[in-house]
Amino acid sequence: MDGNIGDVLKSLITETLKALNLEEGEIFLEHPSDLRHGDYSSNVALVLGKKVKREPVALAVELVEKLNEKLPKEISKIEVAGAGFINFYLAPSFFRAKMAEIVAPGNGDNFGRLPLLKNKLILVEFTDPNPFKQFHIGHLMSNTVGESISRLISFAGANVKRICYQGDVGRHVALAIWGIRLLKVPFPAETAPLSEKVKYLGQAYALGATHAKDTPENEVEIKSINQKIYDRSDQEVNELYDQGREWSLEHFEEIYEKLGTKFDQYFFESVAAPRGLEIVKKFFKKGVFVESEGAIVLPEEKSGLHTRVFINSQGLATYEAKEVALAEMKEEVFPSDLSIVITANEVNEYFKVLLSALQFTAPNLASKTQHISHGLLKLPEGKMSSRTGDVITAETLLSDLENKALEKMKDRELNNEEKRKAAELISIAAIKYSILKQKTGKDIIFDIEKALSFEGDSGPYIQYTHTRAESVLRKAKEQNLIILDPNIDFSTENPADILSDLERYLYRFPEIVERSLNEMEPHYIATYLMEVSGYFNSFYANTKIIDIENKFSHYNLGLTAATSFVLKNGLYLLGIGVPEKM
């Protein structure tokens, strides 16, 4: 198959228009949302009809007549429909060839890969949890979106570096350390399990945050601790700080491994802070930043943004100043073509100010920084807060999901290790899919009951479809059956063919990947995998795939193999693995 059939059609249309002395700049070609309207559809006649004052349907008919003169062999039929749409139906031979291409040795695992970002170095910063605070489902969200986008970019050929920026200094740390004094529970011993240590820190933080505003003295103490953390002047604070920081980071590492993220580089606020001070002071002298009420701010009202504090009246760098430094620190380690930062959308306004500051401090970095924001993960009951300790931690959620998966598998003939592995993959699929199935910017109402159901529109449903396909293929291999014999010429053997929806969908995978990449929106892949799964399950229910009586059984096996590759690669792009059995 040479080139993309869509491009072939576009140039064919352009040529045909030319032959009729017509012209249209960009030919718009799409897959109709309904397969009954063909595989491709163009609205040229509608657009052009208006321009040349012709009735669209009549124009479309004329175009089709002309198109039919040079019909490529991949097209079986062209029709005029509706208000003047031209619909193209692909020929069975096209699909046969496509399927053969997908399942050919060495191709399947790479199906969907694109060379679009070859030789680019792209940074993706995401997750960004704060040591001393819990890793909750909000971080799960950032991690899920970030990992998926990283994999997409990498699938498009770029060299991706995953970055994690962690707030190891700042008020939240001071609150945690201050909170330790209020905790009745003793400081965990070095030998205590990590989960206990982390829980202790989370409690300390919650307690500190709750009581901080009880008395004015509390605020003074907390500010003092915050200062001590920055200048490391207090032995006791140093010890608590170093210990807590280490535990937190160790704990995060466990979670990343489970989630399938491997960061290439970590950056810390404690390093960014002094550097941020330096940069802001330098540009303060140049008049970019100004003093206001004892703080150093970037005055932005005139550009419609908020004025924000970069150095507070205590002389400490705020998140804004640190972030300005972070951009430079990243660039030093990885001189990139593009630097993506993924955060929750609550900082959208703030991020605009940051980019505005970067225009002054490092204009070259400002132009290649891209901010992607995701919505917040909300529970049907209401918002959660780590300040009050009212959070669902990632750990708790994942283990609930795992237990549920184990229970579902209790009658399966799998050994315990297989079950455990499958349950882990299933739990991650459930949570990640529920995050990625919708547009990135929107809030997610996370219903735990639904996520635990694993039915219908869910990650486990897609995994299940994949394992079913694999199970059939395994049986076929045991019987030494051929999977899609490329030597058989279908065009002569099977003329009165009925195409299945499945094959009409499978070949589109690379287009879906491309669109997801262009818009940085993994949900297109999620939706597509769901559709493919539905088509496969129908096919599976209606067709005896392994059937010695049927001489096209090998082609049905080919469809099964192609489905398996598409689902596996697609799930990979969502950051989801596939169990061998489930």
Place this chain on the structure above:
RNA sequence: GCCCCUGUAGUUCAACGGAUAGAACUGCGGACUUCUAAGCCGUCAAUCGAGGUUCGAUUCCUCGCGGGGGCACCA
């Protein structure tokens, strides 16, 4: 008050300005007893309101109403 985001079946989500607005869950009704029923088939059910632009609007614009977020020393 100002700024940003958002409003689609009972619920959770889709729909690159196109055709009869698509899924899943729920409800109701089925089939099979063949390769994994976490499955399959059928059915009920929706574009917040009013204008405008357009051959065509869920999509773009204006206004209104509802929801979320932000508005200086937290991140």
